[in-house]
Amino acid sequence: MIIVKVGGSVFSDKTGEPENFDHETVGNLAREIAQFYPGESFIIVHGGGSFGHPQAKEYRIREGLPGDWETAHHRRIGFTLTHQAMLRANANFIQTFVREGLPAFSVSTSSVFVTENGEVVYGDLEVLRRLLELEFIPVLFGDVSIDLAKGIDILSGDQIITYLAKMLEPEKVIFLMDVDGIYDGRPGEGGLIQNLGREEIDSLLERLHCTASGTDVTGGICNKLQEAKKIAEHSEVWFVNGKVPGRLSGAIRGDGFGTRIRS
Amino acid sequence: MIIVKVGGSVFSDKTGEPENFDHETVGNLAREIAQFYPGESFIIVHGGGSFGHPQAKEYRIREGLPGDWETAHHRRIGFTLTHQAMLRANANFIQTFVREGLPAFSVSTSSVFVTENGEVVYGDLEVLRRLLELEFIPVLFGDVSIDLAKGIDILSGDQIITYLAKMLEPEKVIFLMDVDGIYDGRPGEGGLIQNLGREEIDSLLERLHCTASGTDVTGGICNKLQEAKKIAEHSEVWFVNGKVPGRLSGAIRGDGFGTRIRS
Numbered sequence: 002m003i004i005v006k007v008g009g010s011v012f013s014d015k016t017g018e019p020e021n022f023d024h025e026t027v028g029n030l031a032r033e034i035a036q037f038y039p040g041e042s043f044i045i046v047h048g049g050g051s052f053g054h055p056q057a058k059e060y061r062i063r064e065g066l067p068g069d070w071e072t073a074h075h076r077r078i079g080f081t082l083t084h085q086a087m088l089r090a091n092a093n094f095i096q097t098f099v100r101e102g103l104p105a106f107s108v109s110t111s112s113v114f115v116t117e118n119g120e121v122v123y124g125d126l127e128v129l130r131r132l133l134e135l136e137f138i139p140v141l142f143g144d145v146s147i148d149l150a151k152g153i154d155i156l157s158g159d160q161i162i163t164y165l166a167k168m169l170e171p172e173k174v175i176f177l178m179d180v181d182g183i184y185d186g187r188p189g190e191g192g193l194i195q196n197l198g199r200e201e202i203d204s205l206l207e208r209l210h211c212t213a214s215g216t217d218v219t220g221g222i223c224n225k226l227q228e229a230k231k232i233a234e235h236s237e238v239w240f241v242n243g244k245v246p247g248r249l250s251g252a253i254r255g256d257g258f259g260t261r262i263r264s
Numbered sequence: 265m266i267i268v269k270v271g272g273s274v275f276s277d278k279t280g281e282p283e284n285f286d287h288e289t290v291g292n293l294a295r296e297i298a299q300f301y302p303g304e305s306f307i308i309v310h311g312g313g314s315f316g317h318p319q320a321k322e323y324r325i326r327e328g329l330p331g332d333w334e335t336a337h338h339r340r341i342g343f344t345l346t347h348q349a350m351l352r353a354n355a356n357f358i359q360t361f362v363r364e365g366l367p368a369f370s371v372s373t374s375s376v377f378v379t380e381n382g383e384v385v386y387g388d389l390e391v392l393r394r395l396l397e398l399e400f401i402p403v404l405f406g407d408v409s410i411d412l413a414k415g416i417d418i419l420s421g422d423q424i425i426t427y428l429a430k431m432l433e434p435e436k437v438i439f440l441m442d443v444d445g446i447y448d449g450r451p452g453e454g455g456l457i458q459n460l461g462r463e464e465i466d467s468l469l470e471r472l473h474c475t476a477s478g479t480d481v482t483g484g485i486c487n488k489l490q491e492a493k494k495i496a497e498h499s500e501v502w503f504v505n506g507k508v509p510g511r512l513s514g515a516i517r518g519d520g521f522g523t524r525i526r527s
Contacts, residue, residue: 066398073399074367077367077369077398077400078362078365080367080369080400081358081362081367081369081370081400082362085355085358085359085370088351092348092351095344095348096348099345102341104337104340104344105344106340106343106344106347106374107344107347107348107351107372108372108375109370109372109375111369111391112371112372112375113375113376113388113391114391115390115391115394123390125376125388125390127378127388128374128375128376128377128378128410131378131410132410135340135410135415135416136336136340137340137343137344147391147394147398152398153398
């Protein structure tokens with residue numbers, strides 16, 4: 002089984018029109034997956050891009066449910082509007098995959114996961130496992146979540162993948178990004194790292210000045226590397242450019258261009 | 265807690281245009297619920313009406329997944345398209361409820377329930393219980409389901425309610441229909457039954473010529489009564505006209521017009 006994370010920046014321009022969706026890129030990704038289905042099984046997890054983020058920010062979902070009833074009520078409304086926006090992104094994925102003949106099936110993240118400060122503490126994988134057995138392609142997404150510490154929070158696609166990798170022990174996890182992989186420096190600067198051992202991640206984190214709580218000047222790469230370190234305990238991890246046709250299928254085959262982290 | 269079932273015929277004309285939605289009726293229902301929220305907690309379950317049924321029928325979802333791969337693949341596509349159609353009906357509900365200031369939150373039925381020949385055998389209610397604690401109004405819907413016997417099947421809104429009534433022991437279950445309640449005969453003929461004891465259901469089923477497997481000439485009333493008999497073990501049950509303003513709030517208060525089944 003292969004888990005594919007489609008980063009928000011791959012299918013949507015966060016700085017563009019609200020809820021823009023790059024049908025061409027997602028169509029290409031679906032066609033590459035179709036080359037390996039049903040021989041290989043897949044789970045897709047996508048981010049938000051221009052979907053969901055505006056609502057999550059406007060209603061301050063990450064701050065949780067406060068004690069004051071009026072403020073909490075306003076935030077509950079934002080919680081449900083954020084989920085509906087993510088369902089619209091998800092519907093675009095399902096439609097595009099179905100058009101390529103793939104039985105992609107929407108699984109609502111917020112219906113099955115519970116978080117504590119944004120990390121998964123409970124996930125019901127019953128339906129997910131059975132969907133895989135029946136040769137469906139489950140499609141999950143970064144979403145709002147019921148949170149044990151804060152009442153409500155956001156569950157990122159990357160967090161979902163860390164949890165799924167631990168529970169399902171996939172053969173491979175492939176992160177699709179809008180750059181070619183992990184660089185030894187800012188994206189575009191420094192050299193692309195094509196091979197990385199799990200044991201080398203800590204020293205790379207240090208070279209990139211990633212701190213546990215600190216600012217992330219490398220475009221979210223620190224967080225990604227930290228999650229990748231956890232995932233690599235269970236699975237091979239790839240970071241490839243989802244905007245360039247052929248990169249996803251290269252990673253699926255195992256001879257592609259990008260960053261490969263051996264488990 | 266009160267569970268409200270909004271029958272497909274209340275919000276949608278099954279014989280009309282594909283995916284027609286009666287925003288006025290659902291707006292009225294939301295406003296009536298808003299009179300009692302947050303003092304009272306609610307779960308909403310809606311049917312399909314003109315949503316979902318065409319796909320479920322075209323792709324023969326109820327026949328399950330056959331052994332032949334091509335036929336099974338075609339049916340998998342129909343399964344996912346049926347769910348997407350139900351999500352569109354659900355999005356209309358969420359939008360209408362939010363407009364009335366209610367934090368209705370979409371829970372994807374197919375993400376949390378597993379059936380066996382269309383009856384719920386597994387349901388993860390973790391998220392649902394927490395949503396209620398946090399004063400959300402969960403909105404579920406009749407949907408496709410992973411089925412232990414047939415691979416895939418349809419899970420009706422009525423079946424969901426029977427399961428939820430057993431697990432959550434609500435104070436009241438209210439079925440909204442497009443007629444005034446249960447009649448002693450065909451809808452519109454015979455007299456409206458305003459009060460019915462649980463122990464009287466069997467003799468009514470006999471008078472209506474309902475048989476366990478037989479044809480149902482009373483517009484689905486046999487099935488509804490059979491489910492109501494199970495639900496009445498746990499909860500008071502009401503059948504009221506969802507098209508007539510004031511009937512839902514009457515049932516919520518307990519002095520409304522319709523059929524009341526004492527538990």
